[in-house]
Amino acid sequence: MDMTNESCRKFVDVLASDAPAPGGGGAAALVGAIGTALGNMVGSLTLGKKKYADVQEEILALKAKCDNLQAQLLDQVEEDERNFLPLAKAYGIPKDDPSREEVMEKATVIACATPMRIMELCCEAIDCISVFAEKGSRLAVSDAGCGAVICKAALQAASLNVFINTKSLKNRAVAEELNRQANLMLNVYCVKADDIFATVREGFGQ
Numbered sequence: 645m646d647m648t649n650e651s652c653r654k655f656v657d658v659l660a661s662d663a664p665a666p667g668g669g670g671a672a673a674l675v676g677a678i679g680t681a682l683g684n685m686v687g688s689l690t691l692g693k694k695k696y697a698d699v700q701e702e703i704l705a706l707k708a709k710c711d712n713l714q715a716q717l718l719d720q721v722e723e724d725e726r727n728f729l730p731l732a733k734a735y736g737i738p739k740d741d742p743s744r745e746e747v748m749e750k751a752t753v754i755a756c757a758t759p760m761r762i763m764e765l766c767c768e769a770i771d772c773i774s775v776f777a778e779k780g781s782r783l784a785v786s787d788a789g790c791g792a793v794i795c796k797a798a799l800q801a802a803s804l805n806v807f808i809n810t811k812s813l814k815n816r817a818v819a820e821e822l823n824r825q826a827n828l829m830l831n832v833y834c835v836k837a838d839d840i841f842a843t844v845r846e847g848f849g850q
Contacts, residue, residue: 646722648674664732665725669759672801673720676766679794680717683773684710686780686788699779706772713769717762724758724805731755731809745814752809756822759805763826766799767833770840777840789844796837803830 647655647666655674659666666674687707690696696703731751737744770792777788806826813819 647725648718648721665728666721667724667728667805668801669724669728669762669805670721672759672766672798672805673717673724673762675801676720676762676769676795676798677714677717679766679791679796679798680710680713680769680772682787682791682794683769683776684714684791686773686776686784686791689784690776690780693781696779696781702775703780706775710769710772713765713772717765717769720758720762720765724762727754727758748812749814752813753818756806756809759802760822760826762802763799763806763829766795766802767829769795770799770833770837774836774840777844785844785847789841792837792840792844796834799829799833799837803827 647658647670650658655666659671684707687703687710690703691700691707731748731754734744734748734751737747773788773791773795777785777792780788803826806822810819810822
């Protein structure tokens with residue numbers, strides 16, 4: 645079931661249940677889409693305003709990119725469920741089954757794919773939001789700040805769904821490469837999101 649077609653209340657109720665999905669990855673994807681949309685809203689409020697005529701083309705291009713990012717992040721909610729369920733099933737294989745370790749290993753690598761993609765999309769969103777915060781409507785700059793910290797939270801949440809899986813991988817070379825990529829995104833984009841928040845906050849004299 646594609647949970648993005650359900651109400652917010654239904655999504656939260658299922659998230660709080662013992663259902664295997666959605667979980668942290670699906671929640672991160674939804675939150676990332678919301679953060680991206682907040683930045684995108686700044687773009688919408690900037691377009692058509694004479695005061696921002698010199699950045700119209702740039703904002704229009706950013707909005708198109710964010711429309712795509714929002715859609716991709718929402719798609720990751722169902723994709724995360726699709727990629728996690730093989731691992732959930734693998735846990736049910738008897739421990740004395742000789743195929744268990746190989747099945748678990750393959751399923752674990754697959755389970756890492758979606759949260760890694762969510763992280764990448766959140767990084768792209770933070771890049772866009774930084775421009776919206778700098779050049780977008782001053783009346784909505786707080787929403788750019790909100791979008792940045794929300795995307796940062798989604799980025800961090802997705803990373804934990806990577807790390808919990810890489811910890812159990814037997815192939816440590818694969819695990820360490822995934823960890824390296826995830827940590828690089830965290831190190832660069834958490835700082836960038838924090839800088840956006842700080843700049844917006846300072847603009848309010850706080």
